[in-house]
Amino acid sequence: MNRYKGKSAFPSIAIGKIMVLKKQENTISRTHIDDTGAEIERFEEAKKEALLQLNDLYQKACKEAGEANAAVFEVHQMMLTDEDFLEAVKNIIELQSVNAEYAVSVTADNFAGMFADLDDDYMKERAIDVKDVAGRVVNILSQREGTANHFEEPVIILAEDLTPSETVQLDKEKVLAFVTKSGSLNSHTVILARTMNIPALVSTDIDILEEYNGVLAIVDGHTGHIYLNPDEETLSRIKEKQAGDLEERKLLQELKGKETVTKAGQKIHLYANIGSENDLGYVLQNGAEGIGLFRSEFLYLENRDYPTEEQQFCAYKKVLETMGGKKVIIRTLDIGADKQIDYFGLEREENPAMGYRAVRICLDRPDIFKTQLRALYRASVFGNLSIMVPMIISAEEVTRVKQIIQEVKDELDEDGMKYCSTEFGIMIETPAAVMISGQLAKEVDFFSIGTNDLTQYTLAIDRQNPKLDKLYNPHHPALMEMINITVQNAHKNGIWVGICGELASDLTITDTLVSLGADELSVSPSYILPLRKKIREM
Incomplete structure (x- = not known):
């Protein structure tokens, strides 16, 4: 038996035979071309075909993984229509009189290298996307088939890496898990796998050898291990663990519709975080009491221009109607930092996490903010809406909002449009907001603590910097005291307080958050039932 370690993307167990996925070696030959005009036309036709394929992948991913997670294929389409990329390909064909395959490959290498050299982890991952897009075009030009992904029986896929398009094309009924030698937990591939409930290990210390084909293996997503040719004792132990997982999921389903209340009678409101109206199915499936964080910026991220008032209104209306009177907290636009949108024309910053972002943009560009607020208030008549503003550091900002x-x-009154009164709250995610939370509580109806940003600002640690992962500690006593101060000041002033950061889904600290007096926890839909079970047993 051999055991290897990787980074787990999904905590589940798979047992089955390995299928080694070897990608075709796309050796690109440089060929002299006399008629460069005809070669450019051939490239244009291949580009059109690639765009059609990417649109098909987008539609498939929407159905299986939700619109927010399918957006990677919209990004791929945008890359394939990017003027800089297209001009670079055409220039190489014209100036060097070479074949389109070679021109696309060289351009992709140049662009991927440019992304890989950037300090930002998210941008580094875009290097993989460029290679994925270019490989698709080269395959079309060369009339090659893509990577095979149809298997006769369910298998554990072992590969050097998987691109987002390869992942979404996998037949979920025939894939038990996948294990890759490279890749990172920040990649679109991992996000898709997690959403599609496929156990996955990345950055695994295993060689991709043909001799592993057909070998029995175990993927333990809880520990991040893969076992090859497991002995009887290990196989028996893991099967027992797997049976426990299945039983746990079955028992959790019985908690749907039940109250989230401790044995001592303390009631906790358990809400879901979502990024798109297409995530509503996951919310209802997992029995959330409402939506504690609707990330409205995804409406902007998925658009190629500012979303209109009508477009936003329709999205908010759909969410409110679907939730049938349950509370829906929509966070106003929160872009900047690691969420960049080209059409906003934001300048590159040395330290974007502390830069021009969120409410700072909204107050500086009130036309954008007003469009969103009009859409929100128009939608308020269709359900139970609360509005939440991020990144507050002063009472003056709250007053201006x-x-x-x-x-x-007043504008809606003049236009004769109906709207309802709504709860108005702010996010507490800066130490400044914590320290003046007693003053801020007099101005709002609720607080929601964003522990992701509050942790990085409190500890002076950029959470996007992998070199600081060991120092990033959301359990730090200082953070616990920040939460305590915020909760106490909220309750003294008669308002409720929730937690919507990643810390809310950390079952190892649920007892502490509840004991500190949090009234609400908002987490990813898949964490709703495990968290409900934890709280009901407290």
Whole structure:
């Protein structure tokens, strides 16, 4: 028996035979071309075919993984229509009189290298996307088939790496798990796998050898291990663990619709975080009591231009109607830092996490903010809406936001449009907001603590910097005291307080968050039932 270690993307167990996925070696030959005009035309035709294929992948991913996770294929289409990329390909064909396959390959190498050299981890992952897009075009030009992904029986896929398009094309009924030698937990591939409930290990210390084909293996997503040719004792132990997982999921389903209340009678509101109206199915499937964080910026991230008032109104209306009177907290636009949108024209910053972002943009560009607020208040008549503003550091900001809200209401009154009164809250995610939370609590109806940003600002650690992973500690006593101060000041002033950061789904600290007096926890839909079980047993 051999055991290898990787980084787990999904905590589940798979037992089955290995299928080694060897990608075709796309050796690109440089060929002299006399008619460069005809070669450019051939490239244009291949590009059109690639765009059609990517649109098909987008539609498939929407059905299986939700619109937010399918957006990677919209990004791929945008890459394939990027003027800089296209011009670079055409220039190489014209100036060097070479074949399109070679021109695309060289351009992709240049662009991928440019992304890989950037400090930002998210941008480094875009190097893989460029290679994926270019490989698709080269395959079309060369009339090659893509990587095979149809198997006669369910298998554990072993590969050097998997691109997002390869992942979404996998037949989920025939894939038990996948294990890759490279890749990172920040990649779109891992996000897709997690959403599609495929156990996955990345950055695994295993060689991709043909001799592993057909070998019995175990993928333990709880520990991040893969076992090859497991002995009887290990196989028996893991099977027992797997049976426990299945039983746990079955028992969790019985908690749907039940209250989230401790044995001592302390009631906790358990809500879900979502990024798109297409995630509503996961919310209902897991029995959330409401939506504690609707990340409205995804409406902007998925668009190629500012979403209109009508477009936003329709999205908010759908969410409110679907939730049938349950609370829906929509966070106003939160871009900047690691969420960049080209059409906003934001300048590159040395330290974007502390830069021009979130409410700072909204107050500086009230036309964008008012469009969103009009859409929100128009939608308020269709359900139980609460509005939440991120990245507050002063009472003056809250006052200015409330003034703009009143201006929007006055405009709606003049237009004869109906709206309802809504709860108005702010996110507590800066130490400044914590320290003046007693003053801020007098101005709002609720707080929601964003522990991701609050942790990085409190500890002076950039959470996007992998070199600091060992120092990033969301359990730090200072953070616990920040939460305690916020909760106490909220309750003294008669308002409720929730937690919507990743810390809310950390079952190892649920007892502490509840004992500190949190009224609400908002987590990814898949964590709702395990968290409900944990709280009901407290």
